[in-house]
Amino acid sequence: MIFVELVLAGLMLGGVYALISIGLTLIFGVLRVVNFAHGEMLMLGMFAAYWASTLGGLPPYVTAVAALPLFALFGWLVYRLIVRRTLGMGDVVQIFATVGVGVVLQNAALVLWTGDFRTIRSGYADAVLRVGGIQVSVPLLVAFAVAIGVSGLLFLFLNRTLEGRAVRAVAQDPISALALAIDTDRVYMRTFVLGVCCVGLAGVLLAPSYPIFPAIGLSFGLVSYVVVVLGGLGSMAGALLGGFVIGLIEVLSGYFLGTALKQAIYFLIFVLVLLVRPQGLFGQRGAETMGFGKIA
Amino acid sequence: MVKRVVVGLVVGVAVVVVASVGVVVAQDVRIGTIFPVTGNMAFGGNEGFMGTEIAREIVNERGGIWGGKKIVFVQADAPDQTAATNEMNRLISRENVKLVVGSFSSAIAFTASQVAERNKVIFWENHGVADTIARRGFRYLFKTNVNATGTGGGSAVFAAGYLAKALNIAPKDLKVAVAWEDGTYGASVGKAAFEKAKELGLNVVANEGYSAKSADLSPLILKLKGLNPDVLLVAGIGQDAVLFWSQARKLDFNAKAVVATSGGWGVPDFAKNLGDGANGVFSSDFPTEVNPEALTPHARELAREFVKRFQAKKGTRPTGNAWLAFAGSMVLFEEVLPKAGSLDPEKIRDAAFSLDLPNGSMANGCGVKFIPHDQFDGGKNERAFAIVGQWQDGVMKVVGPDKLAAAKPILVPLPKWSDRK
Numbered sequence: 001m002i003f004v005e006l007v008l009a010g011l012m013l014g015g016v017y018a019l020i021s022i023g024l025t026l027i028f029g030v031l032r033v034v035n036f037a038h039g040e041m042l043m044l045g046m047f048a049a050y051w052a053s054t055l056g057g058l059p060p061y062v063t064a065v066a067a068l069p070l071f072a073l074f075g076w077l078v079y080r081l082i083v084r085r086t087l088g089m090g091d092v093v094q095i096f097a098t099v100g101v102g103v104v105l106q107n108a109a110l111v112l113w114t115g116d117f118r119t120i121r122s123g124y125a126d127a128v129l130r131v132g133g134i135q136v137s138v139p140l141l142v143a144f145a146v147a148i149g150v151s152g153l154l155f156l157f158l159n160r161t162l163e164g165r166a167v168r169a170v171a172q173d174p175i176s177a178l179a180l181a182i183d184t185d186r187v188y189m190r191t192f193v194l195g196v197c198c199v200g201l202a203g204v205l206l207a208p209s210y211p212i213f214p215a216i217g218l219s220f221g222l223v224s225y226v227v228v229v230l231g232g233l234g235s236m237a238g239a240l241l242g243g244f245v246i247g248l249i250e251v252l253s254g255y256f257l258g259t260a261l262k263q264a265i266y267f268l269i270f271v272l273v274l275l276v277r278p279q280g281l282f283g284q285r286g287a288e289t290m291g292f293g294k295i296a
Numbered sequence: 297m298v299k300r301v302v303v304g305l306v307v308g309v310a311v312v313v314v315a316s317v318g319v320v321v322a323q324d325v326r327i328g329t330i331f332p333v334t335g336n337m338a339f340g341g342n343e344g345f346m347g348t349e350i351a352r353e354i355v356n357e358r359g360g361i362w363g364g365k366k367i368v369f370v371q372a373d374a375p376d377q378t379a380a381t382n383e384m385n386r387l388i389s390r391e392n393v394k395l396v397v398g399s400f401s402s403a404i405a406f407t408a409s410q411v412a413e414r415n416k417v418i419f420w421e422n423h424g425v426a427d428t429i430a431r432r433g434f435r436y437l438f439k440t441n442v443n444a445t446g447t448g449g450g451s452a453v454f455a456a457g458y459l460a461k462a463l464n465i466a467p468k469d470l471k472v473a474v475a476w477e478d479g480t481y482g483a484s485v486g487k488a489a490f491e492k493a494k495e496l497g498l499n500v501v502a503n504e505g506y507s508a509k510s511a512d513l514s515p516l517i518l519k520l521k522g523l524n525p526d527v528l529l530v531a532g533i534g535q536d537a538v539l540f541w542s543q544a545r546k547l548d549f550n551a552k553a554v555v556a557t558s559g560g561w562g563v564p565d566f567a568k569n570l571g572d573g574a575n576g577v578f579s580s581d582f583p584t585e586v587n588p589e590a591l592t593p594h595a596r597e598l599a600r601e602f603v604k605r606f607q608a609k610k611g612t613r614p615t616g617n618a619w620l621a622f623a624g625s626m627v628l629f630e631e632v633l634p635k636a637g638s639l640d641p642e643k644i645r646d647a648a649f650s651l652d653l654p655n656g657s658m659a660n661g662c663g664v665k666f667i668p669h670d671q672f673d674g675g676k677n678e679r680a681f682a683i684v685g686q687w688q689d690g691v692m693k694v695v696g697p698d699k700l701a702a703a704k705p706i707l708v709p710l711p712k713w714s715d716r717k
Contacts, residue, residue, distance in 0.1 A: 002522050009514040009547070016512070107334060115338025117535040119542065119569040128546055137546040210511065211535040211542075211569065215336030219511040254515025260478050260505040262515060 005134055006251050012136065014247025015144030016206060020220055021227040021239040022151055023198030029234025030171045030191040033083060033094050037102035039221025041196055043109060045071070045203015046212045053120045053207075060120065061142070064204045068197055075196030079189050087188065102217070109214035117213040125208035139208040146205055147243070150198060151236045158236075167191055171234065226270050232280030241281060324368045325361060325639065328387040328396035330408050335375025336509075337401050337534060339565060340617050344400035344423055345371075347614065347621025350605045354598070355629040362637065367629060374399065377407040384411035394639040395420065397625060400617060401533075402426035403480040409437045418641050422624030423617060425558075426484035430676040435669050436641055438648055440624035440658075441582065442680040443673070444481075444557075448488030450580035450682045451529045451555040454696070456496040458684075459527055459553050462708045472498045473525035473551070475516065475540075477508035477533050477559075485531040485557045493529065501525055508536040513543050521549040528553075532560040538569045545573055545713050552709035555684075558582055563615050567690045572716065574687040576707030581685045582616035584692065586661035586700045592654075598626060599659040616692075623658040627651070631664070645669075655679060661700060 024038045035041075048070070052063040082101060086094045119125065127138035158164040169177040170187045178184050210216065227246050231238025246266050254262035273280065329348055332341035352367050360366045370391045372383035380399070387393045388411065395418045399405045405424030412419035413434045421429065421439045425447055430439050452472075460467045472493050476486025483505065490503045501523045506516050513536070520528065528551040532540055537560030558581040560566060567574040585603070588596050602622050606614040614622070633639075635647035648666050655663040663679030684696035686705055693703035 002518065005518055005547075006515070009518060013512050013514060110334050110338055115334070115336070115340075115342060116565050117339060117538055117569065118565075119538060121569070121571050126542075126545060128548075135546065135548050140546075209542075209546075211538040213336065213339070213535055215338075216511075216535075218336065219509050223511060250512070251515045251518070255519050258504065259510075259513075259516040259519070260507070263507060263510075 001133070006255055007248065008134065008136055010248035010251035011244060012140040012144055012247070013251060014244035015147045016140065016202075016209075016243070017220075017223055017227050017246055018240045018243025019143055019147035019150070019202040019205065020199065021224045021231070021243055022147070022154065022236065023195035023202070024224050025228045025231065025234055025236065025239040026154065026198065027192055027195035028228065030167055031083070031087065031188050033086065033098065034225075035083075035195070036095060036098040036221075037078075037105060038199055038224060039217025039219075040102040040105035040109075041074075041199045041217075042203040042206075042220055043212075043214060043217040044074070044105065045200040046207040046210070046216060047109065047113065047203075048200070049204040049207035050118055050120055050212050053122065054118075059122065059124060060139075060204050060207050064201055067200065067204060071197045071200030072193050074200075075193035076189065078196070079192040083192060084185070084188070102221075106214050106217065113214065115214060117211040119211055120208045122208070137209060139205070143202075143205045143209070146201070147240065150201070151240050154194075154198075154236050163190075223266075226266065228280075230270060230273055230280055232282035235280070235282035238280055238282030245281075323365055325365050325633070326368055326370055326391070326393060327639075328370045328372060328391065328393035330372040330374050330380065330383055330387070330396055330398040330404065331400050332375045332404060333371075333373045337375065337404075339534060340400045340563070341373075341375075343563075343610075343615055343618045344398075344621045346606065346609060347602075347618035348397055348422070348625045350602055350609070351622050351625035351629055353605070354601060354626075361629065361633050372396075374404050374408065377403055380404045380407040381411055384408045388412070388415045388417055394418065394641060395644065397422065397628065399423060400621075401481065402429060402484060405429050405439075406480055409434060412436055416641055418644050420624070420628050422620045424481075426480045427488065427673075428480070428484060430667075430673050433669070434675060436645070437669075437675040438666060439676045440627060440662075440664070440680060441620050441677065442662075442682045443676065444484040444488045445492075446680070446682040447557045447580045447582075448485035448529075448531065449492035450684065451489050451557050451578075452492035452496060452498065454555055454578065454580060454684050455493065455527045455529065455553070456498055458696070458705070459555070459708065462705070463526060463552055465526060468497050468499060470498050470527060471501050471523075471525045472527045472529060473502040473504070473520050473523055474500065474529045475502070475504045475506065475520065476531040477536055478505035479508055479533060481533050481559060482508065482531040485559070486529075489529045489531065489557065506536075508533050510536065510539075513540050514547060516540075517543050517547045517549050520544075520551075521547060526552045527555065529555050529557070530561065531557045534560045537561040537566055541566075541570055541573060541577070548713055550710070550712045554578065554710065555580060558616055558682075562685065562692060563617070564612050564692075567687050567692070571690075575689065576710045577687045578695075578705070579685045579687075579692065580682050581692070582620050583660040583662060583681070583683045583700070584614070584616050584619050584685070584694065585702075586683070586694060587702055590661050590700055591656045591659070595657055595659050595661075598622075602659055619660040623660040623662065626659060627653075627664055653679075655681075 049060040052058040128135045227242040231242025253265040331345045374380035397420045402424040409419040474490045476482040556579040562579040636643040653664040685692040
């Protein structure tokens with residue numbers, strides 16, 4: 001009985017991690033920029049849901065749709081003003097630029113909304129599904145379903161649409177793509193915007209389940225990098241599977257070996273994966289330096 | 297010619313203004329403050345600073361110290377221990393500060409006081425509860441508040457005494473689980489709770505550490521749920537407390553009573569975020585608004601003034617942390633500095649050790665008597681104590697000890713989550 005509960009909790013947590021990681025892996029896969037402001041963008045999504053709920057009485061599932069244009073605009077601004085200027089400029093420039101964006105966002109949130117932690121206080125935030133003595137949180141179940149849904153849609157987009165094929169072409173070889181008259185700048189911009197929308201959406205959907213405060217991005221940000229590297233940089237399926245693997249490891253090791261050890265355990269596995277299979281579970285070897293054979 | 301005269305006048309006036317400002321600055325009493333005002337401890341760091349700032353305002357408005365000199369703060373922000381070291385170095389070597397007040401967090405206090413000690417600068421700590429802070433034989437450290445042994449141990453004492461009786465379970469049969477965040481604060485308080493529970497012969501079924509930075513605590517909650525303790529003793533520092541208790545609700549973990557040790561469980565954000573779910577949770581906590589009868593007339597007046605000003609600034613009643621900051625800083629500004637007559641660290645030490653103020657002298661009800669630096673717990677205020685509070689209708693009410701109590705305990709045992717709707 002407790003084992004079933006543990007596995008369920010692990011899968012729910014894994015869904016959360018997967019949902020957060022999709023945007024990160026998408027941006028890396030195409031732009032080859034590791035977005036270190038990812039956690040802070042998640043935080044903005046959570047605050048969007050919080051304010052929409054507190055001031056406007058909107059449930060997060062309405063905000064999830066209504067706020068997408070805002071996230072898109074925000075993603076576009078960050079791309080135009082910062083990320084675009086760092087493309088092809090070496091890792092250090094990109095790391096410092098995105099870390100800088102993260103620091104600015106976190107401190108802006110502190111100035112605007114203080115360091116107080118907040119939660120969305122509504123019936124649906126505490127809603128649980130009871131099946132034969134086992135409880136599952138409804139908002140987490142929704143996040144879980146959306147994680148699978150979004151990665152499925154992205155997979156379809158990348159493989160079945162012309163625009164998606166252009167994205168993959170740019171990811172594989174930007175020079176050749178340019179030679180084929182693909183507007184790489186536009187593809188980069190759209191991919192970045194899409195990635196930011198994904199993480200914003202994740203923030204909105206997680207807002208009912210976790211405390212919201214300016215530094216929340218740090219807690220989730222770190223684990224999402226682990227998930228993405230484990231699954232393979234740039235791989236949708238990898239982010240999904242990586243999320244579930246880390247979620248399950250965290251819950252099971254936390255229960256059987258002690259909560260203090262749970263992070264140590266998944267970082268240990270992370271190190272082992274890097275040693276044995278540096279490209280991650282679904283990634284292609286050398287993905288971090290050259291084009292991908294395949295994304296999605 | 298006229299132009300020249302005008303320019304000359306402007307320059308002259310400017311020189312006089314700059315010089316006079318310079319003179320004013322030179323006469324001010326410059327004191328360093330170090331708090332985590334950004335980062336994930338900012339919620340508490342800002343409250344700590346606000347309490348300290350209100351103390352400064354009151355003292356300055358009432359004529360300052362040393363014949364009209366005003367206290368000014370040189371502020372430092374330390375969101376983590378590395379920043380604490382860097383900022384302390386800056387305060388001491390660049391700003392030439394001789395006295396620093398802090399710091400909300402045990403971890404920051406631990407690190408910052410180390411730099412102060414090395415430079416023979418007084419570190420005046422009003423918050424950090426970790427026992428280890430005052431157990432390093434430091435000569436320039438003063439700690440006005442209660443230790444982890446007081447808050448953590450106090451939670452176990454309350455479980456073995458009041459709760460065992462109220463739940464009608466013999467102490468040796470009372471199943472107790474101890475959970476603590478594994479930072480300097482929680483580890484210290486958790487250890488004190490665990491050791492006291494063992495010493496009192498309680499049936500301790502779990503002693504679990506967790507990271508306060510965890511995004512999710514479901515493994516811990518499920519483990520506790522499997523062990524089914526009667527009483528949970530818990531030390532959380534910030535948002536982890538809200539996460540802990542909201543996940544306990546979602547995963548249906550029920551204990552008959554919960555005794556927290558202040559930290560994240562004792563701040564208004566806890567009740568604000570959890571609503572009715574917070575009601576009934578006990579906290580072995582820092583004294584806040586104690587029964588005014590227990591205060592001296594001066595402390596009573598200060599307490600009233602503090603609440604008024606804090607509410608005007610923040611819109612809420614002050615937390616235990618803000619009370620610590622205010623009460624501890626008032627002792628420094630009103631009692632120690634006037635006696636010391638200068639910022640000379642040796643004179644401040646002598647002045648601090650000369651204090652012998654009975655309970656009720658501080659605005660939060662404590663007294664002041666510092667343990668000599670060459671003794672165990674040297675520099676700690678031996679008259680600081682913890683109280684037991686309980687969340688009742690969103691307000692932390694003091695329920696013990698009896699002479700300070702403002703309310704009676706309720707909701708023992710706690711109703712199950714499924715019965716709470």
